[in-house]
Amino acid sequence: MMEEVKEVVSALSVHGHNIKIPEVVTDGDTLTFLVVSQKLSGTGEYHVYRTWDDFEWLQQHLFSQEDVPGIQGIIFPPLPAKAHVNPSAKVMKQLGFLGLGEWQPYCKALETFLQQVATHKILSKNKAVEVFLTSSDAPGRQKVKKNIFNRLSQAVEEMRKEGHKDVDEFFQSERDHNLVLTGCSKTAAEKFLDVVLTEQKVAVACGHFSAALHLCVEAGEDPDKKAFSRLCVKISEVFDSMKKNVTSVAENNMKTLGLGLDLESRYQEAEREMLFRRTCKLVELENAKRNAEKAKPVKKAVMEEVKTATETEFQQICGVSKQEISRFQGVRVKMLQQALVQWCEKQLLTAKESADQFNQHLQAFRGMA
Amino acid sequence: MDDPLIEPISSQTENKPAGEVVSEPSDDFVDLTNNVSVTTESAVAEIPLDEPSDDFVDILGSETEAQREEVVVADVTVEAAVAKSEVTSVVTESPGDGKTESNAEEEAQETSTAPIIDLSGDLLASDTQQPPVSDKITNPLVDLLSDDSPAPAVDAKKPSGPPQKSLFGEPDEDLFGEPLGAISKKTVSKEQKENKTAEPADIFTEEAVTTTPSMSNTSTVNSKTNGVHSEEDADIFSEATVELSLDSPQNERKNEVTAKPSASAPTSLSAAASLAKPQSAALEEEEAELEDKFDILVSYFYYQISTTLPLFRNKTFTVRRRFSDFLGLYEKLSEKHGPNGFIVPPPPEKSILGMTKVKVGKEDSSSADFVERRRGALERYLQRVVNHPSLIQDPDVREFLEREELPRAVSTQALSGAGFLKMINKATDAVSKMTIKMNESDVWFEEKLQEVESADQQFRKLHALVESLVVHRKELSLNTASFAKSTAMLGSAEDNTALSRALSQLAEVEDKMEQLHQDQAANDTFSFAELIADYIRLLGAVRGSFDHRMKVWQRWQDAQAMLQKKRETEAKLLWANKPDKLQLAKEEIAEWEAKVTQYERDFERVSATVRKEVVRFEKEKTKNFKKQIIKYLESLLQSQQQLIKYWEAFLPEAKAIA
Numbered sequence A: 001m002m003e004e005v006k007e008v009v010s011a012l013s014v015h016g017h018n019i020k021i022p023e024v025v026t027d028g029d030t031l032t033f034l035v036v037s038q039k040l041s042g043t044g045e046y047h048v049y050r051t052w053d054d055f056e057w058l059q060q061h062l063f064s065q066e067d068v069p070g071i072q073g074i075i076f077p078p079l080p081a082k083a084h085v086n087p088s089a090k091v092m093k094q095l096g097f098l099g100l101g102e103w104q105p106y107c108k109a110l111e112t113f114l115q116q117v118a119t120h121k122i123l124s125k126n127k128a129v130e131v132f133l134t135s136s137d138a139p140g141r142q143k144v145k146k147n148i149f150n151r152l153s154q155a156v157e158e159m160r161k162e163g164h165k166d167v168d169e170f171f172q173s174e175r176d177h178n179l180v181l182t183g184c185s186k187t188a189a190e191k192f193l194d195v196v197l198t199e200q201k202v203a204v205a206c207g208h209f210s211a212a213l214h215l216c217v218e219a220g221e222d223p224d225k226k227a228f229s230r231l232c233v234k235i236s237e238v239f240d241s242m243k244k245n246v247t248s249v250a251e252n253n254m255k256t257l258g259l260g261l262d263l264e265s266r267y268q269e270a271e272r273e274m275l276f277r278r279t280c281k282l283v284e285l286e287n288a289k290r291n292a293e294k295a296k297p298v299k300k301a302v303m304e305e306v307k308t309a310t311e312t313e314f315q316q317i318c319g320v321s322k323q324e325i326s327r328f329q330g331v332r333v334k335m336l337q338q339a340l341v342q343w344c345e346k347q348l349l350t351a352k353e354s355a356d357q358f359n360q361h362l363q364a365f366r367g368m369a
Numbered sequence B: 001m002d003d004p005l006i007e008p009i010s011s012q013t014e015n016k017p018a019g020e021v022v023s024e025p026s027d028d029f030v031d032l033t034n035n036v037s038v039t040t041e042s043a044v045a046e047i048p049l050d051e052p053s054d055d056f057v058d059i060l061g062s063e064t065e066a067q068r069e070e071v072v073v074a075d076v077t078v079e080a081a082v083a084k085s086e087v088t089s090v091v092t093e094s095p096g097d098g099k100t101e102s103n104a105e106e107e108a109q110e111t112s113t114a115p116i117i118d119l120s121g122d123l124l125a126s127d128t129q130q131p132p133v134s135d136k137i138t139n140p141l142v143d144l145l146s147d148d149s150p151a152p153a154v155d156a157k158k159p160s161g162p163p164q165k166s167l168f169g170e171p172d173e174d175l176f177g178e179p180l181g182a183i184s185k186k187t188v189s190k191e192q193k194e195n196k197t198a199e200p201a202d203i204f205t206e207e208a209v210t211t212t213p214s215m216s217n218t219s220t221v222n223s224k225t226n227g228v229h230s231e232e233d234a235d236i237f238s239e240a241t242v243e244l245s246l247d248s249p250q251n252e253r254k255n256e257v258t259a260k261p262s263a264s265a266p267t268s269l270s271a272a273a274s275l276a277k278p279q280s281a282a283l284e285e286e287e288a289e290l291e292d293k294f295d296i297l298v299s300y301f302y303y304q305i306s307t308t309l310p311l312f313r314n315k316t317f318t319v320r321r322r323f324s325d326f327l328g329l330y331e332k333l334s335e336k337h338g339p340n341g342f343i344v345p346p347p348p349e350k351s352i353l354g355m356t357k358v359k360v361g362k363e364d365s366s367s368a369d370f371v372e373r374r375r376g377a378l379e380r381y382l383q384r385v386v387n388h389p390s391l392i393q394d395p396d397v398r399e400f401l402e403r404e405e406l407p408r409a410v411s412t413q414a415l416s417g418a419g420f421l422k423m424i425n426k427a428t429d430a431v432s433k434m435t436i437k438m439n440e441s442d443v444w445f446e447e448k449l450q451e452v453e454s455a456d457q458q459f460r461k462l463h464a465l466v467e468s469l470v471v472h473r474k475e476l477s478l479n480t481a482s483f484a485k486s487t488a489m490l491g492s493a494e495d496n497t498a499l500s501r502a503l504s505q506l507a508e509v510e511d512k513m514e515q516l517h518q519d520q521a522a523n524d525t526f527s528f529a530e531l532i533a534d535y536i537r538l539l540g541a542v543r544g545s546f547d548h549r550m551k552v553w554q555r556w557q558d559a560q561a562m563l564q565k566k567r568e569t570e571a572k573l574l575w576a577n578k579p580d581k582l583q584l585a586k587e588e589i590a591e592w593e594a595k596v597t598q599y600e601r602d603f604e605r606v607s608a609t610v611r612k613e614v615v616r617f618e619k620e621k622t623k624n625f626k627k628q629i630i631k632y633l634e635s636l637l638q639s640q641q642q643l644i645k646y647w648e649a650f651l652p653e654a655k656a657i658a
Helices: A052-063 A089-099 A101-118 A127-134 A156-161 A169-215 A223-294 A297-367 B003-010 B015-023 B025-042 B052-066 B077-087 B093-108 B114-129 B131-146 B150-155 B158-167 B173-186 B190-198 B214-247 B264-276 B323-340 B352-360 B365-387 B395-402 B410-414 B417-437 B443-493 B497-576 B579-655
Strands: A020-027 A030-038 A045-051 B209-211 B283-285 B302-308 B316-322
Touching: A020 A101, A030 A101, A030 A127, A045 A052, A045 A127, A052 A101, A052 A127, A089 A101, A089 A169, A089 A223, A101 A127, A101 A223, A169 A223, A169 A297, A169 B443, A223 A297, A223 B579, A297 B497, A297 B579, B316 B323, B323 B365, B323 B395, B323 B497, B323 B579, B365 B395, B365 B497, B443 B497, B443 B579, B497 B579
Parallel strands: B209 B283
Antiparallel strands: A020 A030, A030 A045, B302 B316
């Protein structure tokens, strides 16, 4: 563990693309993740252990950078929900794909989160990122003050602002579109999760059947009995490879498209939050304008000042968010494409392997006397 | 030869001699063929539809032409007796037929087959005078079967199929001639024929569904119920014909044969004929409405059976049977062959729930599933029957496969649902009770019984597991479908053209995959679940055969005990010095000694049969499972290859997203 902290201004001391979380350690109820990042200098890696609280600490820091203009226009990389060692059914549901398979998908999601942060033009400049990635001390033990950027924890009245008519056509259409996509991607991810879960059930059922077939095996010298026992063993093998097939299909689903859809859905959510923040600002600006118009001469100056300030802020947000949106569109298409291609390739591989295996079994049976 | 006359009354032991016939298939087969070759001569006759009695004369006439002189046709008494026996609902019907047929012939001849004639003469008398007695009539028939000489008479029922067809006015010359010719050829060697029997039969090509509007049906069904009787009369008819030709060789005789009884006969015949038309593609469903306020739904599924057995010289028979007919066949077979230790394959259970669902017309997948499951089960059931070297020789089996119209099995209707299950379970219950009593002399049987028990447990477990696998597969298919839908929606919401297109492509792929999953579920069901269910039933039958063996053992033991008692009595009498009674006692002892040896022989015979059957059963089991797994793997492989195709087609789409 190195204590080498570079100047924050000059981006990070590590390769943003190469951050990995290869390992997860369970410690009581909490999960601790090993974060590995390669030094820019070329030699060595940083190995740090972080809990989910640390990740949250990092995100809070990112949210609360008040010195960055237009910070509210940023689509913050979404941090997966908190996971426990033995998650309750509710948490599992919330986690979706990330709750499956020994936390590997979860690690993957955290990894993506860190990569997204570390490669983000604006966010990577934050000192907290560097600290998070390189400091051997856990940074997040002290509670960060929650600020307005806390996730979509809006009150009902705030929710109404979401339907507020936009002044900018671009944003209006983006908002509409985002709303649809958020819903669709969420449903798709959920449905796909159902598929994977059932596949796992099928795999288990195959396994049970395969195991039960072994019970039919009887000892004895009787040739008929022997023949039947041998047959049972063979059938058991068939079902075992079927189990493996379905298991790997499920795994492929989970690791590629499943994660992709999950990320997509969370990112859409993040974009929605950003758009919402912008809308809030818009409403604020409109209010300020109205106030400025109506204000009595005494207060007029103050009001005007507020209005101008808000307007500048809004403009900044709009600028940043426009950039963010176009960047996001590119990134997510690429990401989805990657997921789809990988998925397809893996499934193809599995299907071919299974076909091969089944074929072998078939030949074996045909060859059986 | 006196036995047949006595036994009808005792009505307990009648099963045993009947079985003997079957246990010696070669014998009766030879008989059959011998006789059949005679029949062939009398065969050809053109028969108009309307006047059955006339064409009957024709048949007889042609037969006369072939060999000897005049045959007179006219008898109302016999027919009346038949009608009565039906009204009183005889337990087994075809025996009834056989009986009447012997009635018919009885009048005519007084030669070689004297015992039959006597017997049937008695029966005729009892029939005409006191109809209530008619339940007992079944027994003599079975006894009839027991003797070698009557056996051909029963077998002769088989060729009776064709003549009956001719009643429907079909161009029948070759129909008639061919199968018979085939059979007569088979006379050449028994072995040959047995080889043929071993070959798989292609049964049940399709099952038919048609719905007919209720109004017209009402009449159909009514005439159907009437038709049951008249139909039988027709059967009797043709059987009588065959009979005649069989017995004719020695002397001239006068035949008094049934004339058509009622006016309902012709109509029902034509109705039956139209029903029997094989071309109707689908299952016939008939509904009848009672005049009361209730609407009662009486629907039947007809299963169309196509048989191409080498045994029948590759001729394809197509007949239509109801589910209860299958049960009836099973009942007949198990009654005849079960006591001899044969493992009689059981048909699927009657499922009231499943069937009602289908009848009510719920067009969901489960009812279609049910129909298909049952069809498959019946098909496998029949295949097992015809692949059994002994059962295929049973006249009832042949009749079932060949005859256009089967006499309605009254008894099987009572045999529905729970009753049927009880019948199957009865055997197994008895076994467990009896095991305690029987001190098994043969370790092999003891071991086998245990094996069967544990196999039963295992199969039940396997069955439950496969069923749950199927449930999950179906769920998977459903989930895939909804994923496909949501992908399609996501695709349509997507702005990026390439991505949008890829997503809709993906939706299509997923749709296809849903189909694959569904097929896989069906494959699991029909390859494994059903096979295992079959074997659970078959294991029941195996246990039944063990049970029968034990019953025979029990009888032997009882007889021994009885003999012991008689001997003690003799000793007492000797001591008491009562010579008059002593003679009687000695006779009794002799009688019982004979019985004991007979029963012991029976027991040994049954034991040997059971043993042979169990070995055969196990061989078949392995063969069956192997065949099934190969089929299963083939389809599995196919679906994987299909999957590969889908993925390969999709991959460029995914890569094209920019």
